[in-house]
Amino acid sequence: MKFIVIKRKWLFLVTAVILACCAYYYSKGAIPTFQNTQEKANSLEYHMVTGEFSTTTKDGKKIEAYRFDPGTIVVPKNEEVSLRIFGVNGEEHPFYIEGTDIKGTVKKGEETLVSLNFKEAGTYKLICDTHSHEGHGLPMIAYIVVQ
Missing domain, CATH: 1.20.5 (Single alpha-helices involved in coiled-coils or other helix-helix interfaces)
Incomplete structure (x- = not known):
C-alpha cells in the first residue's frame, strides 16, 4: 500500500x-486575440474587419448581411486613436462616422487607417453608405462609444 x-x-x-x-x-x-497596442506613447490602436453572413431561406430567397467586427468599440475621450479596418467581404464599403466629418472607403484585401480624436463623450455610428439604404439588406453599422 x-x-x-x-x-x-x-x-x-x-x-x-x-x-x-x-x-x-x-x-x-x-498571440492575444484582442490587444490595444501602442505604436506611439498615448496612441491607442483598434482593429476591425468587414464580414458577411449569407443564407438561403426555405423558399429560395437569398439573405445577406454585412457587418463590421467587432460591432462596438470603446475609446477614450480627448485621445488620439487609430482605427484599422481590414476589408474581408464585399468589394468596398464607403463609410462615414455620424456626427463627424470623417469618411473613407474600406476595400477588399486592404486595410484602411482612420485617425480619431473625439472631444465629446457619446455613441457614434460607423455607417457603411452602401449597406444603409433600403434594398441593400440590413444596415452595416458599428458603434464607437466614447467615454
Whole structure:
C-alpha cells in the first residue's frame, strides 16, 4: 500500500512538471486575440474587419448581411486613436462616422487607417453608405462609444 501511495505522488509530480514545461514552451508563441497596442506613447490602436453572413431561406430567397467586427468599440475621450479596418467581404464599403466629418472607403484585401480624436463623450455610428439604404439588406453599422 505504501508503495502505491509513493508511486502516485511521483506520478503526480512528474505530470505537474511536464504540464508546467509545456505551458512555458507554448506561451512563448501565444498571440492575444484582442490587444490595444501602442505604436506611439498615448496612441491607442483598434482593429476591425468587414464580414458577411449569407443564407438561403426555405423558399429560395437569398439573405445577406454585412457587418463590421467587432460591432462596438470603446475609446477614450480627448485621445488620439487609430482605427484599422481590414476589408474581408464585399468589394468596398464607403463609410462615414455620424456626427463627424470623417469618411473613407474600406476595400477588399486592404486595410484602411482612420485617425480619431473625439472631444465629446457619446455613441457614434460607423455607417457603411452602401449597406444603409433600403434594398441593400440590413444596415452595416458599428458603434464607437466614447467615454
